[in-house]
Amino acid sequence: MTALAWLIPSALALGLLGLAAFLWALKSGQFEDLDGAGWRAIQDDEDDGDLRADRRKPL
Amino acid sequence: MAEALRAHRGLASGRERSVTDPPPKPAAQALTLIVENMRCGACMAAIERALTRAGGVANARVNLSAKRVAICYDPEKTGPQELIGVLDRAGFRAAEAFDRPDESETRRADDLLRRLGIAGFAAANVMLLSVSVWAGVASDMDRSAADLFHWVSALIAMPAIAYAAQPFFRSAASALKSRRLNMDVPISLGITLATAMSLFQTMRGSEQVYFDAAITLTFFLLIGRFLDEQVRVRARGAAENLMGLKALSAIVIEPDGTARRVAARALAPGMRIQVATGERIPVDGRLLDGETEIEESLITGETLPRHAKAGDTVHAGTLNLTRPIVVEATAADESTLVAEIARLMQAAEQGRGRYIRLADRAARIYAPAVHVLGAATFIGWMVSGAGWEQALTYAIAVLIITCPCALALAVPAVQVAATSRLFAKGIIVKAADGLERLAETDTVVFDKTGTLTRGEPCLINAGAIGEETLSRAASLALASRHPYSRAIVNAARDRRLSVAPQASVMETPGSGLLAKTADGEERLGSGLWTGVAGSACPAEAPLWYCRPGHKPAGFRFEDALRSDARETVAALRAAGYDVELLSGDRAETVEAAARAAGIAGWRAGVRPEAKIARLQDLESHGRRVLMIGDGLNDAPALAAGHASLSPSTAADVSQNAADAVFQGEALAPVLEILAVAGAARRMALQNFAIALAYNAVSVPLAMAGHVTPLIAALAMSASSIAVTANALRLRSARLTLSAPEPNR
Numbered sequence: 019m020t021a022l023a024w025l026i027p028s029a030l031a032l033g034l035l036g037l038a039a040f041l042w043a044l045k046s047g048q049f050e051d052l053d054g055a056g057w058r059a060i061q062d063d064e065d066d067g068d069l070r071a072d073r074r075k076p077l
Numbered sequence: 078m079a080e081a082l083r084a085h086r087g088l089a090s091g092r093e094r095s096v097t098d099p100p101p102k103p104a105a106q107a108l109t110l111i112v113e114n115m116r117c118g119a120c121m122a123a124i125e126r127a128l129t130r131a132g133g134v135a136n137a138r139v140n141l142s143a144k145r146v147a148i149c150y151d152p153e154k155t156g157p158q159e160l161i162g163v164l165d166r167a168g169f170r171a172a173e174a175f176d177r178p179d180e181s182e183t184r185r186a187d188d189l190l191r192r193l194g195i196a197g198f199a200a201a202n203v204m205l206l207s208v209s210v211w212a213g214v215a216s217d218m219d220r221s222a223a224d225l226f227h228w229v230s231a232l233i234a235m236p237a238i239a240y241a242a243q244p245f246f247r248s249a250a251s252a253l254k255s256r257r258l259n260m261d262v263p264i265s266l267g268i269t270l271a272t273a274m275s276l277f278q279t280m281r282g283s284e285q286v287y288f289d290a291a292i293t294l295t296f297f298l299l300i301g302r303f304l305d306e307q308v309r310v311r312a313r314g315a316a317e318n319l320m321g322l323k324a325l326s327a328i329v330i331e332p333d334g335t336a337r338r339v340a341a342r343a344l345a346p347g348m349r350i351q352v353a354t355g356e357r358i359p360v361d362g363r364l365l366d367g368e369t370e371i372e373e374s375l376i377t378g379e380t381l382p383r384h385a386k387a388g389d390t391v392h393a394g395t396l397n398l399t400r401p402i403v404v405e406a407t408a409a410d411e412s413t414l415v416a417e418i419a420r421l422m423q424a425a426e427q428g429r430g431r432y433i434r435l436a437d438r439a440a441r442i443y444a445p446a447v448h449v450l451g452a453a454t455f456i457g458w459m460v461s462g463a464g465w466e467q468a469l470t471y472a473i474a475v476l477i478i479t480c481p482c483a484l485a486l487a488v489p490a491v492q493v494a495a496t497s498r499l500f501a502k503g504i505i506v507k508a509a510d511g512l513e514r515l516a517e518t519d520t521v522v523f524d525k526t527g528t529l530t531r532g533e534p535c536l537i538n539a540g541a542i543g544e545e546t547l548s549r550a551a552s553l554a555l556a557s558r559h560p561y562s563r564a565i566v567n568a569a570r571d572r573r574l575s576v577a578p579q580a581s582v583m584e585t586p587g588s589g590l591l592a593k594t595a596d597g598e599e600r601l602g603s604g605l606w607t608g609v610a611g612s613a614c615p616a617e618a619p620l621w622y623c624r625p626g627h628k629p630a631g632f633r634f635e636d637a638l639r640s641d642a643r644e645t646v647a648a649l650r651a652a653g654y655d656v657e658l659l660s661g662d663r664a665e666t667v668e669a670a671a672r673a674a675g676i677a678g679w680r681a682g683v684r685p686e687a688k689i690a691r692l693q694d695l696e697s698h699g700r701r702v703l704m705i706g707d708g709l710n711d712a713p714a715l716a717a718g719h720a721s722l723s724p725s726t727a728a729d730v731s732q733n734a735a736d737a738v739f740q741g742e743a744l745a746p747v748l749e750i751l752a753v754a755g756a757a758r759r760m761a762l763q764n765f766a767i768a769l770a771y772n773a774v775s776v777p778l779a780m781a782g783h784v785t786p787l788i789a790a791l792a793m794s795a796s797s798i799a800v801t802a803n804a805l806r807l808r809s810a811r812l813t814l815s816a817p818e819p820n821r
Contacts, residue, residue, distance in 0.1 A: 022222070026229060030202060035519040043191055054141030057118025 084414045105135055106107040108157055109174040111318045115144055120169070127167040130693045143314055145174060146585050149201040158338060173340070174317070180791065182310050189303040192241040196296040200289075202210040203230045204790075207289040209375065213788045220282070225364065227279040228393030234288040235272060242268050243294045245304060260440040261539040263447040267476035267649040268295060274473050286469050290790040291479045292667075297797040301486035304493045309615045314494065315505040317723065319738060327352075327359040330403065342746045352397045355558050360406040366400040370559065370586050371395045374532050375728040376709045377661060380560060380636045381534070394709065394728050399586040407504040419684055423711035434510045435761055436488045438666050440481070449480045454780045458507065467782070472777040477789050479772055480797075487764035487800035495809040503740035504750050511736030515750060516758035517701045520819035521649055522692065522714075524706035525660035525670050526636060528724065531708070531742070534560050535637035536568040538618075546630045548574040553590050553601045558581035561620050562590070562601075564634055589620075595626035636666065642674045645744040649751075650675070654815040655700070659683050659691060661710055688714040705747060707731055722747060760807055771796045 043049065092112060121139045125145055128137035133154025139146045157173050165173040206226045213223055213255060242265070252258065273289040278285045323501045330349045344350065352358050358371070370382035373395045382398050387673040391404060435440075451472045456684060458468035463754050494508045505507050506512060517765050523529045539547065551569035554562035555578050569576050582592045589602010600607045609629045618631030639645075649656050658679035660667045671679035680691065684716040692714055695702050704711070707727035715721035715734040723735035732738050739746035763779030775792050784792075 019309070026532065028204075029205065030233075033198050033202050037194060040194045041191060044187060044194070049187075049190065051140040051142045054118075054121055054139060057121055061122050063120055 105149045106152045110146050110171045111174045113170045131163045154700045186306045193299045196241035199233050200292045200296040203289045230288040234292045239380050257442045271473045301489045305490035308492050316507045329687045343672045359539050362404040362406045369400045370398040422716050436484045451475045466810050471782045472782045478775045478779045482797040487804045490801050490804035491757050491760045506737045508736040512754045515754035518703035520655040520700045520702045522657045524711045527707040530636040532632035536564045536565045537635045538633045539568040551576045552579045639744045641743050646674045652814040685713050689717045692717050
């Protein structure tokens, strides 16, 4: 019984973590272009140098 | 998309701050372009690179699924037309998207996805707890532990159901308000009763707790609802892109003589519009100035151009062939033809609204049956003295067991699989119930010009003309946009002859072409223009080529069939479809096309209202007609047919009226779409059969009170997964066109 006291909350917490990640992804528009997202991962961005430099700076 | 834009705007201002501090920030303008031919990641990168390198663009982000690119630009440095030009040079055909993709539908899909996520989380956790309880029955689980698990389930399931099941509650409420029954009524009733009863049983420490079944049911049904919405959003987006690409812009001549480019939709009666050679006329209007030839194949089905002079009426969508002209826009309803088409369309579309979808038809029988079974169980157990609590528990079990997963989950899954399969082949299904209606057709009626044929003349006696003559004639023809000229150039290129543009070619609209060379005058044109009239038989060929010292050569043309028209018609007939040809064209050309395509039944000179009458005649003989057409004159028939298809080269009105639009030169998509529609229908019926078989076994058990929460949850999940898995087979199944369904 004592094991349940932390097993159930931790199972729920992990589930909530996943749910929160899903809701965040949905909100930030990651499901808007499912075809494009796959391609973007394997794209060479040789001439995006300046863009990437900017991204590192706090906006 | 808006989120992304906002983020990018932040990025742009960040870059400026780092250069000069602080600059007067120009107001960034947002713009969405539709890019027709973007297919892969390479296109995506090329588009973004081309745009960001163009001056004045702060950011460009491609959405590959939507085939759109969101651009943030500085209006002082660049504009939409310049950016379209940039993409054009990079090899992409782009157009401005005036209509934002329907935000409300995208939002609704997002909203369903959010509810789906929450229902999924809750279902997984409640299931986890339930499995422990069920396992605990076998081992000796503590009564208090089981109670604890039930309470935790209640705490997870109840808020999740209250939030996630709202779409069903709302739909059920609106149905009840208008005194109808839809499938959402038993769903809502089942979910609500099961939850309330489970809470009551949890408080009493009983075992009859159905939280798991209630939340899993919500989860599965939401998947179905989401898929349904997805098909709708996708079809609408594709249709909007198609229309957006055809949206024209026009050069308007202001009263002070200056020219200005405006979008075609901003044109108003009274404006004077300049139309360059080779451009489509954007409005209905009167020709003010100039003399030209106008190709009206989209309006009348006639491939040969009409000669137009000042004062003549011209229609929107027709092609200006020979000379730049100025047109004064008139109100659309002044034109009798277009007004007539609109009136016929309106009348024809009313019939379409009466169609009831398969799932709804099934729901009409299913929903009352579920209620009757549930009520019968409750009353039966009450009468036999089981007590209200026991009777209600059994009734709830019946409601859960009869969950309409085959209707609410499997049918949308079949639709998604079918539409995405067709989409990959360039076929866009626009109407939500289009596939179902297509599957019911047994007669195919083709239009001729532009549908069965390519809608442009083809040289048929190229073999009888010497290579040198053809080559020289083609060099001359290169200067003209007349369909005959293009046919000669194409024929010469097909024979791999060199076609060099000839200098100083003059064109006289309605007559022909003339070039002065060292040897004398070369002429390509009508018999009268070339001077062969009277000598040789001029009726033998509509176009002649004359060169000093040589015998005149005659060119004969025919509107060629699409390359696979004959095979497609043969395949349709082999599968048992009746094929008919209805055309507004002359009898001899229609007969020739019908014979070439292998169609026995043809009618020529059919006006739009006569096409509708013929379709109605066929329907009154129990036929379900699939109309395939492209012209404006086909639009009423497209709306009147049981289902309709049009090629993507069709007039806007026709594409709007059609259930599906196919791309490319080949007619084979007609076979594919009929095969897929038929398969989708069979899958849906199979799923109903699976659901029926499962209900036949489990409902009597539930009514007899033998269904425990464990069996209810397992049976329901298993049936949902079975019907969905069956539906997804359509994605990769090898399909052949099968015989049309006999009409009921």
